[in-house]
Amino acid sequence: MELKIKDYEKIKAYYCGLCRNIKYDFGNLPRITLNYDTTFLAIFLDAFSKDKEKYIKKNCILHPVKKRVFLIDNEPLKYASTLNIILAYHKVLDDVTDDNTLKSKIFSSILKPYLNKIPxxxxxxxxxxxxxxxxxxxxxxxxxxxxxxxxxxxxxxxxxxxxxxxxxxxxxxxxxxxxxxxxxxxxxxxxxxxxxxxxxxxxxxxxxxxxxxxxxxxxxxxxxxxxxxxxxxxxxxxxxxxxxxxxxxxxxxxxxxxxxxxxxxxxxxxxxxxxxxxxxxxxxx
Structure with missing residues (x-):
């Protein structure tokens, strides 16, 4: 409740920017693994950078009517997008080991090829x-x-x-x-x-x-x-x-x-x- 509107909007710009980064670095499908944990990581890592933020405003597939603000050309976001894929895949892989459900097996097989795109x-x-x-x-x-x-x-x-x-x-x-x-x-x-x-x-x-x-x-x-x-x-x-x-x-x-x-x-x-x-x-x- 102490969060100011400007800071809330900035968090959303990081979140949308991370989603955009995952799309361009790995593809559209891995965007379903997007989460606030890796968004926080990008916000934290970028806190040490003196680089000026760059933003764009555009529509996205989930919000076709109202334009969203995206943070772009940001190195911490690129790092966070890669970690997002790594952690998501290994979490699902652990689910396969634990419960061996068809859902976790399918999801792990879908995500695995994207690991090949890791720099x-x-x-x-x-x-x-x-x-x-x-x-x-x-x-x-x-x-x-x-x-x-x-x-x-x-x-x-x-x-x-x-x-x-x-x-x-x-x-x-x-x-x-x-x-x-x-x-x-x-x-x-x-x-x-x-x-x-x-x-x-x-x-x-x-x-x-x-x-x-x-x-x-x-x-x-x-x-x-x-x-x-x-x-x-x-x-x-x-x-x-x-x-x-x-x-x-x-x-x-x-x-x-x-x-x-x-x-x-x-x-x-x-x-x-x-x-x-x-x-x-x-x-x-």
């Missing part, structure tokens, strides 16, 4: 991402884990790597790593908590259930018992991100990033926690 200078990036995802999937499948900190570690490293691989700033590499690492762990744990009820119903892996539910409590009781603990963990990660951000030489997008790290993460937590409370109260009634 040569991104090959090491993909290899590093796959290495960190493999570590995460190994922990999830091995299930010999002692803490959420241990389980979320590979995704924290993955997020830190995707930031540092582009910026390659030696002077601020500690702060960049710290921000990316804590953000990645925050994302992993909030997603696990958001999916907790669904995963328990389907008898699927969920790190929060595995590590914290040693007494096999029913979902409603379990959610109540872990709320304060998860709130503390997630708030700690969010605070570390905010502290790291303040030490970085941000050139632009400062208001957007400040909003995301100081309000957005906490608002997302409030929504997830409130949803859990409401569902639990409705069942008890």
């Amino acid at each position: 040569n200078n991104f090959q090491n990036t993909e290899e590093n991402i796959v290495e960190k995802l493999d570590k995460l999937y190994y922990l999830e499948k091995n299930k010999n884990i002692n803490s959420l900190d241990e389980l979320s570690h590979p995704f924290g490293e993955l997020t830190a790597y995707t930031i540092m691989a582009y910026l390659n700033n030696k002077e601020y590499e500690d702060a960049l790593y710290h921000l990316g690492y804590n953000l990645g762990k925050w994302i992993y744990i909030i997603d696990a908590f958001d999916d907790l009820e669904k995963d328990l119903k389907r008898n699927e892996f969920n790190g929060i259930d595995l590590i914290l539910n040693k007494d096999n409590m029913p979902y409603d009781d379990f959610v109540v018992s872990i709320e304060n603990r998860l709130n503390f963990i997630l708030t700690s990660y969010a605070r570390e991100c905010s502290i790291a951000l303040e030490s970085l030489p941000i050139v632009k997008n400062k208001d957007i990033l400040f909003n995301i790290f100081n309000f957005g993460l906490l608002e997302k937590m409030d929504k997830v926690f409130e949803t859990k409370r409401r569902k639990t109260n409705e069942k008890s009634l």
